[in-house]
Amino acid sequence: MTHPDASVATTSQPRWRRVLLHPGSLLAIGFIWLALAEVVPLFLSEKLFGRNAEHHIHPAVEIAVALWLLVAWKLYKRWVERCADIELPLARALPEWLAGLAFGILLFSVMTGVVALLGGLTVTGVGGFGQLAPMLSMAAISGVGEELLFRGVILRQLEKMVGTWGGLALTSAFFGLAHLGNAGATWFAALAIALEAGLLLGAAYLLTRRLWLAIGIHSGWNFTQGWIFSVPVSGGKAPEGLLLTQRHGPEWLTGGAFGLEASAVAMVVATFAGVVLMRRVIRAGGIVPAPWTLRRHTKE
Numbered sequence: 054m055t056h057p058d059a060s061v062a063t064t065s066q067p068r069w070r071r072v073l074l075h076p077g078s079l080l081a082i083g084f085i086w087l088a089l090a091e092v093v094p095l096f097l098s099e100k101l102f103g104r105n106a107e108h109h110i111h112p113a114v115e116i117a118v119a120l121w122l123l124v125a126w127k128l129y130k131r132w133v134e135r136c137a138d139i140e141l142p143l144a145r146a147l148p149e150w151l152a153g154l155a156f157g158i159l160l161f162s163v164m165t166g167v168v169a170l171l172g173g174l175t176v177t178g179v180g181g182f183g184q185l186a187p188m189l190s191m192a193a194i195s196g197v198g199e200e201l202l203f204r205g206v207i208l209r210q211l212e213k214m215v216g217t218w219g220g221l222a223l224t225s226a227f228f229g230l231a232h233l234g235n236a237g238a239t240w241f242a243a244l245a246i247a248l249e250a251g252l253l254l255g256a257a258y259l260l261t262r263r264l265w266l267a268i269g270i271h272s273g274w275n276f277t278q279g280w281i282f283s284v285p286v287s288g289g290k291a292p293e294g295l296l297l298t299q300r301h302g303p304e305w306l307t308g309g310a311f312g313l314e315a316s317a318v319a320m321v322v323a324t325f326a327g328v329v330l331m332r333r334v335i336r337a338g339g340i341v342p343a344p345w346t347l348r349r350h351t352k353e
Contacts, residue, residue: 153269
């Protein structure tokens with residue numbers, strides 16, 4: 054199978070253009086482009102308006118930045134890659150995003166239920182709407198920003214260079230390592246994120262070759278843990294959400310300060326879901342072989 058987003062570079066193009074369209078170049082440019090598109094407006098907003106009492110940037114700003122990132126992606130595809138945006142087609146946005154959102158909410162709820170059955174979490178009360186707006190905006194910007202960067206840029210370009218399996222493994226590892234800087238992070242938490250989220254979200258992209266499903270799963274997962282169950286999101290401060298909860302027991306069960314994402318239960322449940330999606334990718338013929346295997350077969 055050839056890559057569905059193969060470069061259009063040919064020997065008839067100028068050398069600089071062929072260099073620009075190399076997957077390594079596109080990975081670097083796309084990474085910088087999207088990182089700046091997110092960091093600069095958030096930095097300016099914080100300097101101008103500061104943060105609230107909970108140290109959150111205003112939810113309206115985060116929602117606006119999430120929407121701007123979608124625009125920035127389309128500008129990148131048009132101006133840099135100069136090809137059709139098949140990763141974020143508007144025609145598939147609502148159904149795939151909603152499907153991903155529902156799946157992310159269900160998956161985290163199932164995992165939390167297992168932790169509760171094992172004695173690691175109890176519900177102590179109902180908090181009402183709690184920090185609904187900040188959790189909605191956090192879920193939106195994390196889902197959009199991280200999926201555009203890790204699956205839209207890194208996985209897509211690495212796949213061209215080392216094939217689907219190599220690209221998925223490297224992207225998952227990078228995704229786990231990127232969370233080591235979070236409060237409460239441990240090497241086990243990074244491993245858990247790499248396995249459960251790296252595989253699951255990578256498989257969601259590979260299954261559709263679009264980003265809406267992965268964005269929905271990511272946002273639904275983060276929103277559920279933060280607002281519905283009031284647990285830390287990737288090491289952040291535990292918010293006040295719909296259900297007030299307490300976690301107790303060993304860190305392998307509760308995830309410790311990092312949150313339930315670092316629980317062994319989350320690792321098993323989400324990784325299993327990722328494996329199921331990858332089986333569908335394989336059956337659909339969605340695995341791109343590494344370039345050197347294609348060259349070897351050609352020579353034979």
